[in-house]
Amino acid sequence: MSMIEAIRDAMDVSMSRDDTVVVFGEDVGFFGGVFRCTQGLQQKYGASRCFDTPINELGIVGAAIGMAAYGLRPCVEIQFADYMYPAYDQIVSEAARLRHRSAGDFTCPMVIRMPTGGGIFGGETHSQSPEALFTHVAGLMTVVPANPHDAKGLLISAIESPDPVIFLEPKRLYNGPFDGHHDRPVTPWSKHDLGEVPEGHYTVPLGHAAIRREGSAVTVITYGSMVYVALAAAEETGIDAEVIDVRTLVPLDLETITASVKKTGRCIVLHEATLTSGFGAELVALVQEACFFQLEAPVLRVAGWDTPYPHAQEWAYFPGPARVGAAMREIMETR
Amino acid sequence: MSMIEAIRDAMDVSMSRDDTVVVFGEDVGFFGGVFRCTQGLQQKYGASRCFDTPINELGIVGAAIGMAAYGLRPCVEIQFADYMYPAYDQIVSEAARLRHRSAGDFTCPMVIRMPTGGGIFGGETHSQSPEALFTHVAGLMTVVPANPHDAKGLLISAIESPDPVIFLEPKRLYNGPFDGHHDRPVTPWSKHDLGEVPEGHYTVPLGHAAIRREGSAVTVITYGSMVYVALAAAEETGIDAEVIDVRTLVPLDLETITASVKKTGRCIVLHEATLTSGFGAELVALVQEACFFQLEAPVLRVAGWDTPYPHAQEWAYFPGPARVGAAMREIMETR
């Protein structure tokens, strides 16, 4: 099934198992969401458990915090990650710290879903990847699925988590594993093993990375759409890269990462978000500290440019297989 | 003079030279600010140029953006950096991108001042250091002065800058160079050369770091209060550290940093903000890429723990001379 169906299925399964799970956001109720991720849930569970909200992200998250404090498990949608900023205070100052500041008296089990990333000619306000703005915040978990199987399993884990989870959905992957070759058709998930999604309830635990390609030459650490860009670059350069999909940015599976880098001795960190202070910087800092004596070359970063996400020049901005391949060649030449 | 007086002086000088400079914020007008940074400006320039605002940070920054688009140069105060989150959308989605998205048709010359950092028993909402949430945003400049001389010169540069500047004032340094020894009195700025502030107009250009201590053993890259913690640790360990005050995080003076690390072969990055995805990660990523073959040990980070800033346990949270000294010893032992 598609990633959209997998995400919907995760909410459906959770709502049917647990009456305290409620779903809401802008256009998510009657209409089923601008990306159709909540389609059918209002009809199935009623308007008390899946409903439309006024256009106020602060209100969506703030209300969800109150509901979580009451004892519900809200799973809310922010229509685009680019629109989460109005809710940022409620996320950072409230959701993330409630358990700590109240010493566990009040807790905040909630999921904030938001489509992230570019590749759809959405311009600067439909293309952003703000994950690093969450990973810096103690008390939050940040998850980025890269395929339907993980999307469903991780979202169920997130909904069942006792603490707030930011769930970033790479919108360019909703319908298939886009690898950055925008001039080629994308094979739909239905033709991909990771598009095979088990029925009913299962979880993919938070905090565990997945190795998507085994390799011996260089480790590429990435997540979201960039997983497929890295895989494409490996095929196209013929460089035997090991591609790690971290899946959960916080908490991070550092063991899998360091084991791989110690094996390959080379590392590239790859994401679509702007370079400076992106989550890639944290990955580099951790890798160079843990693998310093095994590294044969500096860790390289391939990321979005430090500019707003442009409309017309989308493919000059998006870090596609060419840029990643070039970095792979460069790092293999360093010794 | 104290850092508070230096900051006030910078606004005073700017307002007297340029009628388009306006100053406002919560308690900033009649009262002169909870830290007294704007004291006397309303009396001197009138309530049209220095005034109190309603308690709405979004409104303060949003209104300032409109004023900047009109042609004024607003210099606004957010009472504590911890309270900037409600304004985050206006800062990130609007101020930072206005020039780019309008192709220079509209610009946003403005300064957002905010006291930052802990050490005053202010608990989790009066102690935060959110600089990394700004350095990730293209279109912003982020400045952190560490002494009165720089505070005045950098603030004048910021006010004269054609683009938005986030000006983070380490509140623990307002009255003297606090070095983390909370059990000892702080010598007031009046007894410190960097407390000697020239009269009238001068600038410290944005984008230039300062070496506060020359050394050959290890480079400590830091800013704000941590500059004095690093200096104290160097004296106390007897390790000949070179201490760099970066002063401007974006744009960053990478040349000064890499020259130093290539010289010492060792590097510690130090800040008070929480470790994960802090600005230190960016510094590590840049240093290991630029100085890989000169580094004799992994770059170490000393930073605030990945937790909210606690009230009673302030000194267990604050990265003081003991923790920094330990890191210095550790890195000197690595070879």
Next chain:
Amino acid sequence: MTTPLRFQVPEPASRPGGKPDFSNVVIPEAGSVERPNVDVDPKEIRDLAFSIIRVLDRDGRAVGPWAPALDKEALIRGLRHMMTLRAFDARMQMAQRQGKTSFYMQHTGEEAVSCAFRVALSPGDMNFPTYRQAGLLVAGDYPLVDMMCQIYSNERDPLKGRQLPVLYSSKSHGFFSVSGNLTTQFIQAVGWAMASAITGDDKIAAAWVGDGATAESDFHAALVFASTYKAPVVLNVVNNQWAISTFQGIARGGSGTFAARGLGFGIPALRVDGNDYLAVYSVAAWAVERARRNLGPTLVEYVTYRAGAHSSSDDPSAYRPKAESEGWPLGDPLVRLKDHLIAIDAWSAERHTQAETEIMADVVAAQKEAERHGTLHAGGRPSTRDIFEDVYAEPPPHLRRQRQQIGV
């Protein structure tokens, strides 16, 4: 325990398959609402927030105290502005379908609001619009070609391909850069107006927001600041009944109207028939005069209807009756102004058809001209260098390094 609470979610009067139902929209007679002086005490006119100011009656006559002093030429110009905007929408909507751009948003049914408001402004005044006020540009004689080049993100795009289509910017035409983030501009408009007052200027600002976007918290910041500093700003709420799939009741809640929001701040609030060009102009002129005379902000709710889809990515038939727009009681702004002009013998069916042909010809000519400079995926386009410029006035070292990496 006492009787259990029940959760209540507002639902529109009708949904797909149902009959259009606007029985909840109470429409007073044209000419029936009084016209206070601009220096009236807001307390005295609270009821205006719950009525609808209308000028054009059923027979196309302009009646009542709000009938403006616009001569025939001005009215004909107004009609041409609206016809131009509609023709422009038609061509650009088609261009989007043809893949010449990624995205488009129409104004169908709402043309009077921005077209008439623009005429009430003076040179130097500044609008802070949403994506649905292109009438401010059209009625301000901004070149259609430049608008189209922005939509095509081509080599002549004034915004260098950076912005999503229709998020125009033109300082010289009093049109602030449109943001993709809703409502952020509302408080910015208030700040711009405060700046005008601070410097003793005589320019005023106009803020724009849709019914759905009034729910955003920036709306509150704008009303608080406007109320506290009596800023010279007109706060416009375009109530076209729908956000995307959510009807106005979701944003409006229990208050009968959006104009009512002003009452909580002591801001005079007017409600006007947004499909009545004369009423819109007249109310706009009243609010603009208040601002200009330093009497402070005015909140204006324009009651209109989004006859088309929310955007080129939207299909309204999924959430509202297909024929709902035919049921809309305030009619079509173009037809109503045309009928008025005919009623006063300033216009005729023939001249109208002729005008339609002329205008469409102009729009098509502009489109040809624009397309010579390229469309999103073909022909001349902005350069890759444009990604890196204007991030700052001066490119800092790290951006120069990044530019060099892709060699531009």
Next chain:
Amino acid sequence: MTTPLRFQVPEPASRPGGKPDFSNVVIPEAGSVERPNVDVDPKEIRDLAFSIIRVLDRDGRAVGPWAPALDKEALIRGLRHMMTLRAFDARMQMAQRQGKTSFYMQHTGEEAVSCAFRVALSPGDMNFPTYRQAGLLVAGDYPLVDMMCQIYSNERDPLKGRQLPVLYSSKSHGFFSVSGNLTTQFIQAVGWAMASAITGDDKIAAAWVGDGATAESDFHAALVFASTYKAPVVLNVVNNQWAISTFQGIARGGSGTFAARGLGFGIPALRVDGNDYLAVYSVAAWAVERARRNLGPTLVEYVTYRAGAHSSSDDPSAYRPKAESEGWPLGDPLVRLKDHLIAIDAWSAERHTQAETEIMADVVAAQKEAERHGTLHAGGRPSTRDIFEDVYAEPPPHLRRQRQQIGV
């Protein structure tokens, strides 16, 4: 150019050196405001947003339709609650001066608001308070010792030393964790109330905010959501005339009152004499009943005065006349309830002095007990481990590594 605009910044009636001036506070006779049924149409009672509901008259008699049915014992209990809070404030303020903690905030002059409101709630209802509603805990018989241990951040601090003093939390006592960030709790209260309705519960929420903090945008989110979903919540605005150094006019702007904010949302809005224990209780009970009967939210503005400093870090003499509080026309809530009890022969000067002594003795005893567990800088304190716990339910690897680094 037309006459230049002028920038207008509201100023309080008087400043340091000037005479206290509350002539702008219009105070109706006690008993003069009508009491509508709780199911009244909000439209019918807009005027209540501009009046002040009062029960206690000059002679200490309870008069008019809002006089509540509270028996003598209940009133004496109320008086004792307020006296306890005042004694508590006195001791903790002194403790702060003595360096036993870092920070404190008093309630002087506002005791009736939180103490009387608490009595109108039922078990299981939830308050979302600010830092100035400790009366909700005192009147709810929360242990004074626990409050003091929180203030001292000592080994028995229920919040383990993490939070700034007075930012209490007690789910069991219907007191939501107080945030250091203003107004965030206002929308959270609405969400909690929505959850109660969603689950068919019968619990209601009470949101609290100060006059200054109503300016924050979360206030708008709360009113929008409360209005749209008719949430069972009481929206309380404590107007104590001042934020920190800014008077209420800066936040309120041109609307005569804060209650008026409700009118824009169709939310019934009442204004009440916040220094009149009986009036506060009566209005609270009215609003609580509306919520409980699923009739939706009510906005209540409590007109009171912050007689003390904003906090232990503040000195009001820098921004308002020293003697301003003596000029406050609504008097002292303790004195007024005391006089009423004496007027109805339920109390006497002697019993009052005696009660004062008893209460102070209890508070001092509690303080001794609390101090046995330490103060901020001396004696028993929370452990360093407590920094790392409760960040997440389960400490993730990176936090375990960091804990090991300082060996806790």
